[in-house]
Amino acid sequence: EVQLVESGGGLVQPGGSLRLSCAASGFTFSSYDMQWVRQTTGKGLEWVSVIGTAGDTYYPGSVKGRFTISRENARNSLYLQMNSLRAGDTAVYYCARGSVSYSSSSGRVHQYYYMDVWGKGTTVTVSS
Amino acid sequence: DIQMTQSPSSLSASVGDRVTITCRASQSVSSYLNWYQQKPGKAPKLLIYAASSSQSGVPSRFSGSGSGTDFTLTISSLQPEDFATYYCQQTYSLPQWTFGQGTKVEIK
Numbered sequence: 001e002v003q004l005v006e007s008g009g010g011l012v013q014p015g016g017s018l019r020l021s022c023a024a025s026g027f028t029f030s031s032y033d034m035q036w037v038r039q040t041t042g043k044g045l046e047w048v049s050v051i052g053t054a055g056d057t058y059y060p061g062s063v064k065g066r067f068t069i070s071r072e073n074a075r076n077s078l079y080l081q082m083n084s085l086r087a088g089d090t091a092v093y094y095c096a097r098g099s100v101s102y103s104s105s106s107g108r109v110h111q112y113y114y115m116d117v118w119g120k121g122t123t124v125t126v127s128s
Numbered sequence: 129d130i131q132m133t134q135s136p137s138s139l140s141a142s143v144g145d146r147v148t149i150t151c152r153a154s155q156s157v158s159s160y161l162n163w164y165q166q167k168p169g170k171a172p173k174l175l176i177y178a179a180s181s182s183q184s185g186v187p188s189r190f191s192g193s194g195s196g197t198d199f200t201l202t203i204s205s206l207q208p209e210d211f212a213t214y215y216c217q218q219t220y221s222l223p224q225w226t227f228g229q230g231t232k233v234e235i236k
């Protein structure tokens with residue numbers, strides 16, 4: 001069974017740090033991009049970071065410079081190091097697998113990216 | 129950043145109804161548009177990718193259409209298990225893959 005299980009969430013004070021983990025099983029972890037998506041209470045979804053199979057990383061401006069995504073293929077594990085945490089970072093953090101569908105038209109190849117497997121999430125609360 | 133705006137924010141419908149949810153992008157995202165379903169306390173579930181391609185295992189009553197800036201998710205005949213919140217997401221612009229604010233489908 002394809003599965004993602006997050007851990008490491010908890011209560012942390014503003015300015016503090018936390019490291020989230022995501023354990024993958026049931027698929028070849030090293031062959032997929034992986035990402036983190038968060039959801040604030042009662043609000044919507046926000047993409048947080050992605051790491052490619054080659055280790056390339058991307059972040060939105062809201063977390064760039066504070067969060068670091070990494071992966072350990074030998075352990076089928078994904079991580080998110082979160083530093084300088086703020087109240088606004090309080091959310092449920094999901095680990096998700098990225099997949100790509102390819103199509104060609106007009107001599108051009110399109111790569112359609114989507115998140116097809118999600119974990120159940122881990123809750124991070126930033127509060128004094 | 130590309131902003132994604134869904135309408136309506138919520139709707140009430142009955143079992144058997146045809147339901148349409150709209151997602152509009154602040155600039156063209158071509159067909160780089162996905163739809164997800166989320167039930168309370170659960171993770172999002174992929175329904176549609178590349179604007180109109182159905183994810184394996186998703187019931188055929190769910191369909192997606194559109195390109196450029198305007199997209200639609202249609203549920204042809206609403207079932208009890210379809211009451212949930214639906215989100216669109218653009219994956220055209222990295223590193224800012226944005227979601228819509230969600231559309232909550234409730235029982236009338």
